[in-house]
Amino acid sequence: MPSGPFAHVCMVVSDLEKAIEDWTKILRVLDPQSLEQRIVKYDEFSAGDDAGMKWATFVNDHSTEIQFIQPSPNTPMGRRLAKVGEHVHHLCFTTDDVQGAMDKLKAEGIHLPGDGQVFNDPDMTWQKWSWVGAQSTHGCLIEVAAPYESKNDGRWYHAPNKFAYKGPGEHPSHAEVAPIAA
Numbered sequence: 001m002p003s004g005p006f007a008h009v010c011m012v013v014s015d016l017e018k019a020i021e022d023w024t025k026i027l028r029v030l031d032p033q034s035l036e037q038r039i040v041k042y043d044e045f046s047a048g049d050d051a052g053m054k055w056a057t058f059v060n061d062h063s064t065e066i067q068f069i070q071p072s073p074n075t076p077m078g079r080r081l082a083k084v085g086e087h088v089h090h091l092c093f094t095t096d097d098v099q100g101a102m103d104k105l106k107a108e109g110i111h112l113p114g115d116g117q118v119f120n121d122p123d124m125t126w127q128k129w130s131w132v133g134a135q136s137t138h139g140c141l142i143e144v145a146a147p148y149e150s151k152n153d154g155r156w157y158h159a160p161n162k163f164a165y166k167g168p169g170e171h172p173s174h175a176e177v178a179p180i181a182a
């Protein structure tokens, strides 16, 4: 599992196998520990309007992970790939309280496409996620998701309560700007 709440960076790619091949070469030089565990890979994922996407994540216990999505043609993400080419799609931050984080971001006036709606998927029922928009991030989307880990078996599992604090605004260093509830 990633070493902290900044869990992964995700690229939208046209050829998942080629992206894995190229990034294996890159990580062999820059972060070989990313290649020690089995890659997590799903060849069919429901994902609502983007049904049929494939995705993969390099497992990295000491840093942020690298992820790819290959969308299905004629889905919203597939049409976006055809229009703008391969690109960084999102940064993922994990928290045990996805809904609570979205409520706090909304209270800060942050741009939330879908108004902070939290999504779920029948292929991974424990996983919840939502999106922060590019108007506020100044670039790509942010995915806010439940913490996850792999067991070196190519799959993701729920990993609650893994980090030192429970969610955004609850770290003591931010007490002045987001008071900790009594």
Ligand SMILES: [Fe+2]
Residues within 6 Å of the ligand: 008, 010, 067, 090, 092, 143
């Ligand atoms: Fe992601």
